[in-house]
Amino acid sequence: MATRRSNGEGTVRYAKTEGRFRAQYPDANGHRRTITGKTKRDVEKKVTPEFRLFKSLK
DSSP states (O other): OOOOOOTTSOEEEEETTTTEEEEEEEOTTSOEEEEEESSHHHHHHHHHHHHHHHHHHO
């Protein structure tokens, strides 16, 4: 079963047309930022530091 993400943590989905995973998360200004990667784990590793920075600025 999939785990649930916290509010404002963003989403991780597979972009079938690109053949890559895409994560979207809000930044400090409320804009949606996108990160892509080859695997879901790669994308989650990239998003975690970005999300921590966002939470510290909020």
